[in-house]
Amino acid sequence: MIQIKIINKSQHPLPNYETSQSAGMDLRANLTQPITLESLDRAIIPTGLFMELPQGYEAQIRPRSGLAAKKGITMLNSPGTIDADYRGEIGVIVINLSKEPFTIENGERIAQMVISKFEQIQWQPAEVLSETERGSGGFGSTGVK
């Protein structure tokens, strides 16, 4: 169980998994009034959510594909990272990449949040790295079609 505090402008439900196999929970805009983004405008949209993630967990804030494909609305810093020690309000940095203005209403589902485990690593400085089949190949080295 993860501690969550919600400050609602209206009665939004807690984020939940829409289907039994969903990886992400949708996040809703928590607004006193709608926000209109002109083409290429961006804004930090408040969610009203404050969380206490356990140590070793992070939350990733990702765009919703429907909003991106149909409306050109995405996130500027995707995926946004919520650290386990963050106690502030979760914000979603939204940008309008369409040519038309887009209005975000209170309660609208604007992004999704995936909670996952991660590991912190320690560096071992080295002069030589191990050889692999890929080596230094990248950026299309195996072909692009």
Ligand SMILES: O=c1ccn([C@H]2C[C@H](O)[C@@H](COP(=O)(O)OP(=O)(O)OP(=O)(O)O)O2)c(=O)[nH]1
């Ligand atoms: O999309 C996001 C990204 C971040 N955060 C919050 C939670 C996160 O733990 C904190 C810091 O995020 P990040 O490390 O990406 O910010 P920074 O630009 O490196 O700033 P800081 O110096 O505060 O770490 O801001 C959000 O609410 N939404």
